[in-house]
Amino acid sequence: MQMRSSDAQGGPPEAPTARPATRSLREVIDVTDDFSRAMAGSLSVNATDLDAMQHLIMAGPLSPSALAKRLGLSTAATTTAIDRLEALGHVHRTANPTDRRGVIVEASPASRARAMGMLMPMIGAIDTVLDEFSPAEQQAISSYLQRVVEVYRSHAERIS
Amino acid sequence: MQMRSSDAQGGPPEAPTARPATRSLREVIDVTDDFSRAMAGSLSVNATDLDAMQHLIMAGPLSPSALAKRLGLSTAATTTAIDRLEALGHVHRTANPTDRRGVIVEASPASRARAMGMLMPMIGAIDTVLDEFSPAEQQAISSYLQRVVEVYRSHAERIS
DNA sequence: GTCTGATAGTTCGATAATCTAACTAAATCC
DNA sequence: GGATTTAGTTAGATTATCGAACTATCAGAC
Incomplete structure (x- = not known):
């Protein structure tokens, strides 16, 4: 194992250091990832699908295209994400009563x-x-x- | 577009609400994602590879297996991540002088x-x-x- | 010393998630 | 009422990941 030190020559790491609060903030960001991963695992879904679930829970029923926009995903990828969630019973599709092209996705x-x-x-x-x-x-x-x-x-x- | 309101009947959303600081914290977490994505785009790498770069920058040279552990990835996936980064000139592999099986990965x-x-x-x-x-x-x-x-x-x- | 089992890294084949493009159906616009 | 736009899905290709098999090397038992 090579030492991490302020040695010379090759341009060693020298990580940017900051005050405790700033470092704690970094830690918060890291640990929220862990939480999300745990939650995704618990619901047997991947990160994308958990994100979709959270949007549906926080915002209420959404059209696939609105969901796609929130997720930063193509509508195609969103269709398959909804398929996956629907197969697990996490969401269901209903027809949009005011637009017969449309679909409304809702968390079960x-x-x-x-x-x-x-x-x-x-x-x-x-x-x-x-x-x-x-x-x-x-x-x-x-x-x-x-x-x-x-x-x-x-x-x-x-x-x- | 369906209204988001505290309507009756089906068990509507009713998102959990919290104090401003708690909501801002949520926002911080969201916006850090955006920053990472922008940074990844700027270096022409995906999220995984940016994560790898950050570890190599913060911790200094690492073996592929140490990097795999930090990334929460299989060593196989880490090998391909290193391949991608190496192809872009972002990292290089050198032989570990004390273990001829080993490799050391370093950010360029x-x-x-x-x-x-x-x-x-x-x-x-x-x-x-x-x-x-x-x-x-x-x-x-x-x-x-x-x-x-x-x-x-x-x-x-x-x-x- | 050499055999045995463990470890480091890569390669291989399969699976999963994504994208763009093409398609279908329905709405909107002169 | 025909042309254009919009909503959603489907199709085919690409990319990232995994587990398992493989190669080379190391470390310990004897």
Whole structure:
């Protein structure tokens, strides 16, 4: 195993370091991935299909094309994702009553409840963490997170 | 388009709502995805390969198996990921001098610099956001994020 | 020393998820 | 009411992944 140190010569790693909060933020992002993977596994779906489920749960019934837009996926890929979810009973298609070309996809109550049973305690627990802080601190935390979103957005734009 | 409202009958969405900070946290997680996608596009690699690059940049040279472990991928898939990155000149393989079975994968200086050129301003800007807050507030933010990591971990475990 | 089992990495064949393009049906627009 | 657009699906190709088989090397038993 090669040492990680500030050695010379070849241009060694020298990872960017930052303050504890910034490093914790990185950790939050990493661990949310783990949570999603665990949740996907628990529902026997892949990451894409879990994402679709979450949109259907949060936004309510959606057309395939609206879902495709939210997922950043082609409508073709979305069709197959809905097929997979439907085969597992997680969603069902119904005809759009006002447009006979259209379809409405809706999360099935049971799967919705199962997903909520995992999500809600999570969200609740995260929200409850705030109670450990004073109102002023909560305000700071909230502002900080909003600023982080802004910074991420501007840098994502810069790169694209 | 169907209305999203608190209507009756079928068991409508009723998305879980939470305080602003909690919602902003969700937004942070979403937007980091966008950033990663933009960065991957800019380097002409897929999400997996960007992840590999980041590990090689942060940790320094790694064996394929160590990289596989970090990526949560089979060694077979990691071999092909390294192949893809090598074909683009983003990494190179060298023989492990102490184990003739072994290989060491290292990010190429140019690609490393390119990735750092995107990451460092980002990380720097995120870190600088902290300067908008008092030391006490920074402390609160840091504690909050650590607590969030703990909560996520415990809930991910619960689900698995 | 050499045989045995473990380890590092790659290759192979199969599977899964995605894309673009083509297609069908229905809506909208003069 | 015919032309164009839109919604969704289907078809074929591509890409990423996996498990299993394989090669080479190492480490330990004796």
